[in-house]
Amino acid sequence: MAQHPDGPIVTIAPGDVRGFWRGEPGEREASAAFLGIPFAQAPVGELRFAAPLPPEPWNGVRDAHEYGATAHRTDPGDTLIPEPAIPGDSTLNVNVFTPVPGDTEARLPVMVYIHGGGYTAGSPASPWYDGRAFNRDGVVTVTLSYRLGFDGFGHIPGAPSNRGVRDWLAALEWVRDNIAAFGGDPARVTIAGQSAGGGAVLTLLGMPQAQHLFHSAWAMSAALADVSAERARTLSAKLAHLAGVEPNRDGFASVAEDTLHGLQEKAATADSSNPLAGILVLLQDGLSWGPMVDGDLIGQPTLVSLRAGVGADKPLVLGSNDDEFTMVTDSAKGKLRLIPASLALGRLEVGKETRTAYLAANFAQRRKGTAAVLGRYVTDVVFRSTVVKVAEARAAAASPLAAATWVYRFSWVSPARGWALHCLDVPFWFDCLDAPGVTAIAGDAPPRRLAGAVHGSAVGLIRDGDPGWPAWSDRPGATRMFGGEASRPDVDLEGYASVRALV
Template sequence: MAQHPEHPVVSTAPGDVRGLWRGEPGAPGASAAFLGIPFAQPPVGDLRFAAPVPPEPWEGVRDALAYGATAHRIDPGDTLIPEPAIPGDSTLNVNVFTPAPGGDARLPVMVYIHGGGYVAGSPASPWYDGRSFNRDGVVTVTLSYRLGFDGFGHIPGAPSNRGVRDWLAALEWVRDNIAAFGGDPARVTIAGQSAGGGAVLTLLGMPAAQHLFHSAWAMSAALADVAPERARTLSAKLAHLAGVTPNRDGFASVPEKTLHDLQHDAATPDSRDPLAAVHVILDDGLSWGPMIDGELLTQPTVASLAAGVGSDKPLVLGTTDDEFTMVTDSARGKLRLVPASFALGKLKLPRGARRAYLAANVAQRRKGTAAVLGRYVTDVVFRSDVVRVAEARGDARTWVYRFTWVSPTRGWALHCLDVPFWFDCLDAEGVTALAGDAPPRRLADAVHGAAVGLVRDGDPGWPTWAEQPGATRMFGGEASRPDVDPDGYRSVRSLVAGPTAWA
């Protein structure tokens, strides 16, 4: 097939797609982008709450020159990661970035799943451009999926976990088509951050997904594992707010925007307690996200990993040090005179556990009660799961890290701060707001280099948890040598119950 020098054409199963070269083809650092390729039909009309359906074939060459429509519909304003909302119905699409389109390069592949609490987020973020991975010989794919109630809500008469099924369908598309973009379908790494990291762990613990990838990297993973009864309760509450019968026909009669607006109200506790929403997160977790449906997900993710699912696949996981502290920091003045132990008691942490936790977090306690509360929520929601997952996997190859570098603009090693270092996109739109005008180049080299090491060689470059239990790679500052703490997550061990809690 004839190729225009600026627009490479690749043949996929449904039809040919036309991409765009960035840089001179064949020159160092050049890569091609193929954007908005559908992996499923638009989830509208009769397909709105259906499992994803393969796209209809097309004739001729389809332009893949601009990002496709996103399930993320509303521009939320100033977010930590730029998240474009692109209108349109065809929201189930992939973006492919490759240095070798149309060839037989058989390069390793990295498939990235965006975050956003399972209710927001966009695969069209400029931070997720794969050009730096392409430079290092890795084909990169970003994917979209249905969000919030449309993707994860319990609907009698509709398939469960539709967003999870979207992940599976996108990975099946990668398996069937990525060779045409120069990728090797036998060397696929899945990666993601926040809800995307939770998606990675969910897929790693899911028997139905095991044939679709070969290694995994989970950043700041937010697991959902919504219990069936809670999913049913939320669905009934949403139906009541919408004034419809809680079944497929009832929900299908409600416009997408209306359900989007109401899903927040359905998940918000009916309480005047200002800490009620925090209690829901600490006690029950996220409201919308993968649920235990008895089909795709038969048990909580950590229990599945402890049972050996995914044990043949290398995994890297870790967090930033203060994922949530930016939120509590806004109340620093009000909390200045409140004892940390008293404040933790308000979050229902028992007295004995409070003493153990504060003793393990002396340095954080010196920063004030707001800092302690932020770290505690960070530990419950994010950091304690790192230890649970690493220990649940036993002898499986598992590497653990912490991202400790503090944002010069926000004052914490906060949620999302590690993402531009991982993608090595320090010059991308919006990075300076989070990482300042001079983010350390060596830190990006270290974090991104570790990611490439896993994707390309199956090893990020430091000892596994099984080899040295507790071993944690510390990513922070300008250090060029790997800095490994022998027990980097010691401060959360008082919150980790033990193996009997995984069942």
């Protein structure tokens, strides 16, 4: 590293980059940030729907003091995680946080974080994703951007499929080639993410082409997409019709990015007068935009791939929050108050036998009312059942190289929101309870010991290969419960029993 009064300078493949210190170098809390470093060329013009290309080299020293442009283009207002939209063309960039910039002998473990947002939104520039707490604990941290929505995942004849997935791979290749300059070890990379980012982690875990780029994984509230090729083609044709263009690369390229973004939600909306139509589409068909099973880059659905043993040698931690979706249905609890839970589940086309078994297993939730039951049901279908399916798929692989699978639940109830809701665990995982926006979701005094436990478990996996509780792969059902101030691990030996009717 070149010492410079304006900040640390490191040399990577395309050229020199200058970051900045937070705190005094050498102190335990000190951390250097390098923001907005391109890992690929700007996906505009001829490259808009192309596979990512390596960045052009530059001369001199490139300042890395500001977050780069984001594919997330508009400010949606009050969101659970503050994720700013930053204008610009060069949207394929990484942010690196390190305690030892330029120390190529340090070989610290690396954590690469993939943001969520339903594959259509989200930003790596969130203050929650700052890696300073991981740096404090000896982990180099990288956050990455990727193309979103139709630009990243839509089916386009004449263009490579799964462009957003290719962006993840390109960013991980950048980490492999350059992270040693920031003090990281390219042989000890853990990928992590939440929501769509958690889905990205599982998608990569099940991809043969990605196996050499990381060694362990942590998936929070993973939202798998696995969009079928047929559905992707149907959505693409519908979007082209709405835009008034031919459903091919030239046609879509003739439409402004913001126009397509505005139409992609309409293309994915169910044509129905049923007020539950949108939820039904989510429950029955899954997310509209996201990784597609294209028979090429993604040859088969993720669970099938995991069951076949892909990624079996990678240690995995995964889990979910108890009531990811209940905040949505809770707003309708007045209207649902007099409607029996069984009848409401019937409106969601849940079969009678499944309804009976599910309600019996969720008696405590049923006592909270029909809105709470519906919220938990959607949570279970979209998030919590995935945890069990993935853990069991890895167990079924019976690979001689099998690594452990650990499972958790985040059950601490926010005093500000009344539930263990979606995204609530993120500031605990990053140990950033003082970051902007945390009090809005977690209240004025979120428990710091809980943050220490969640974050410490993450560091345990990344640094030592073990988050610190019994593995599901050794004892099926074993679940770490993150729900209070307990200093010792609280393990429920049947932590996901309430979702069994859906698996």
